[in-house]
Amino acid sequence: xxxxxxxxxxxxxxxxxxxxxxxxxxxxxxxxxxQPGELxxxxxxxxxxxxxxxxxxxxxxxxxxxxxxxxxxxxxxxxIVFIWLxxxxxxxxxxxxxxxxxxxxLFLVLLYVATGRVFYVLVGLVMFVAGALIASRLMxxxxxxxxxxxxxxxxxxxxxxGGSYQLVQSMFGLAHGGIFGTGLGGGLPTIVPLAExxxxxxxxxxxxxxxxxxxxxxxxxxxxxRALRIANTHADDFxxxxxxxxxxxxxxxxxxxxxxxxxxxxxxxxxTPLLAAGGSSxxxxxxxxxxxxxxxxxxxxxxxxxx
Amino acid sequence: MTPEIKRVANFxxxxxxxxxxAASAMQVVNADSLSxxxxxxxxxxxxx
Numbered sequence: 567x568x569x570x571x572x573x574x575x576x577x578x579x580x581x582x583x584x585x586x587x588x589x590x591x592x593x594x595x596x597x598x599x600x601q602p603g604e605l606x607x608x609x610x611x612x613x614x615x616x617x618x619x620x621x622x623x624x625x626x627x628x629x630x631x632x633x634x635x636x637x638x639x640x641x642x643x644x645x646i647v648f649i650w651l652x653x654x655x656x657x658x659x660x661x662x663x664x665x666x667x668x669x670x671x672l673f674l675v676l677l678y679v680a681t682g683r684v685f686y687v688l689v690g691l692v693m694f695v696a697g698a699l700i701a702s703r704l705m706x707x708x709x710x711x712x713x714x715x716x717x718x719x720x721x722x723x724x725x726x727x728g729g730s731y732q733l734v735q736s737m738f739g740l741a742h743g744g745i746f747g748t749g750l751g752g753g754l755p756t757i758v759p760l761a762e763x764x765x766x767x768x769x770x771x772x773x774x775x776x777x778x779x780x781x782x783x784x785x786x787x788x789x790x791x792r793a794l795r796i797a798n799t800h801a802d803d804f805x806x807x808x809x810x811x812x813x814x815x816x817x818x819x820x821x822x823x824x825x826x827x828x829x830x831x832x833x834x835x836x837x838t839p840l841l842a843a844g845g846s847s848x849x850x851x852x853x854x855x856x857x858x859x860x861x862x863x864x865x866x867x868x869x870x871x872x873x
Numbered sequence: 874m875t876p877e878i879k880r881v882a883n884f885x886x887x888x889x890x891x892x893x894x895a896a897s898a899m900q901v902v903n904a905d906s907l908s909x910x911x912x913x914x915x916x917x918x919x920x921x
Contacts, residue, residue, distance in 0.1 A: 675881055675884075678877055678880075678881070679874055679877040679878060679881060680874070682874070682876070682877050719910070724912070734912065737899060737903075737907055738907055738908070738910065738912075738913040738914075738915055739915070740896075740899050740900050740907075741899065741900060741903065741904040741905075741907035741908050742904075742908065742915050743900055744900055744901065744904055745900065745901060754915055754918055757914060757915065771896065771900060775900070776896055776897060776900040776901060779896050779900070780893065780896070783889055783892055783893060783896075786889070787885075787886075787889050790885055791882070794878060794881070794882050794885075797878050798875060798878055798879075803874065806874055806878070807874075810878055810881060813885075814881065814885065817885045817888060817889070818888075820889075820892075821888040821889070821891075821892065824892055825888075825891070825892055825895070828892060828895035828896055828899060829895060829899070830891050830892060830895045
């Protein structure tokens with residue numbers, strides 16, 4: 567936990583923190599720069615899995631019943647409140663909506679899997695939406711993002727600084743690609759700003775078309791499905807939670823960033839796992855895959871009798 | 874935990890389905906109106 571928090575706040579440290587287009591995400595040490603948030607992601611999953619394994623009995627305890635809903639004892643809400651504050655802190659201090667949503671969603675899912683209580687998910691969602699709404703009122707960049715998401719073709723949003731220009735260019739690109747795409751090298755994805763990182767999906771959608779995009783999404787689904795399969799077959803709680811966490815973080819990250827480009831959710835700056843430019847993200851995602859392989863290796867081999 | 878994992882799996886499926894639907898909407902259903910937008914520079918490049 568301490569490691570995760572430390573990695574997360576590292577970009578805020580003066581002199582080594584780098585401000586890239588409004589978000590404090592990377593750290594620069596001499597010639598090397600990296601995004602500690604990506605590695606913090608893994609530290610958090612391991613911490614959550616360990617914490618919830620030891621606390622799941624207590625968290626699942628049924629407390630008083632109010633209007634037909636069983637409310638757990640108040641002190642058990644502590645961890646949710648803490649994670650909620652932490653992710654709002656990321657939102658406010660590092661100005662990064664995507665990371666904030668990623669950590670919070672991850673925590674809620676692991677809490678749900680560990681305890682089986684829908685109550686936590688409902689409370690968590692209400693808290694996050696409330697927090698995000700307040701943030702969008704208080705901080706213009708969140709509000710701009712939401713306006714650009716709801717009506718990108720609107721002239722005012724299109725012209726605004728930090729408005730929907732990028733998103734609209736990416737929509738033109740995707741529309742140009744159509745079903746089968748323009749072919750590799752046949753499109754003009756360079757018109758879209760940041761086509762190598764945040765908008766890599768738009769470049770793929772233009773050149774490989776809807777068919778290529780579907781194939782790519784299916785590959786992600788296979789990866790996530792394997793993670794959940796490992797979680798399902800494992801016997802001990804910690805491994806189960808770890809595998810669910812690792813699988814879900816890939817799924818959620820895909821959803822947030824690809825959904826942002828495709829206008830399912832407001833656009834936020836996350837990297838597309840294993841695809842977009844950014845060394846730290848690539849390394850972090852390969853670490854996730856390595857952990858999954860390791861978990862998979864400890865499963866009893868099919869056909870052999872386990873001890 | 875197994876039923877919860879299944880429910881999470883269904884939720885993930887739903888997230889990906891929404892991406893499939895959104896991609897289809899943007900690349901096929903709305904493709905013509907987007908291509909004819911006056912701000913779309915791609916039409917200019919196509920004409921060359």
